[in-house]
Amino acid sequence: MPQTHRFPSADATTLALCERVSATLTAILAGQDRAVLAVSGGRSPIPLFRALAQQDLPWHRITVTLVDERCVPSDHRDSNARLVRTHLLTGYATSAAFRPLWLQAATAEALIASAIGQWQTPDLTLLGMGEDGHTASLFPGAATLPAGLDADTAAPLLLVDPPAAPHRRISMTAAEIARSGQVFLSIAGAAKQAVLEQALASPSPHWPVGAVLAGCPAAEIFSSLT
């Protein structure tokens, strides 16, 4: 069962998570030349990205990639790559390498093949969660959700067409999240807290986050009610 760390506010969560991510990357880099950090998109991670960018880490030995991406050009307002470039790859973190997931491709097959072709299993994966219980872009009701939650698949990434959210997505599979060295999930707000508790109590495809975390018993959850 993942361990949960509760904080009085979203700001306190950001501070604690920033320290934890920094310490984890430092520990990983004490034992290997390079580390791969996979980060989520959306809006919630912006304060964490800004805090991490101010950490004096050996960013030149870190590759940042994405847990999931919307299939939109890299200058689109909904692009997670744009979010990362704007808020994380600044300050000290300018020297990190960045591997975006979405690249222009003629077909869906070429798109997923190019993303998988340059993919490396992350040493540390940072997850978020939507109020519908999706994490990464593993959305409830998506046609490819069963493949995305297949614990035995070797596929690290797959395409997802969310039934109730904009844009086709590229997402890490639950199996690839489970293969990550470490997994931290952060959420803020009572609504997300209630969904997460329900998902953990009875893992089901209705709340993909529960099924994902069931495959990551050593994952850690960072949460606040505000």
Ligand SMILES: O=C1O[C@H](COP(=O)(O)O)[C@@H](O)[C@H](O)[C@H]1O
């Ligand atoms: O669409 C997405 O949503 C989730 C949750 O976003 P948030 O802003 O509510 O935290 C995010 O984790 C995922 O990476 C993103 O593409």
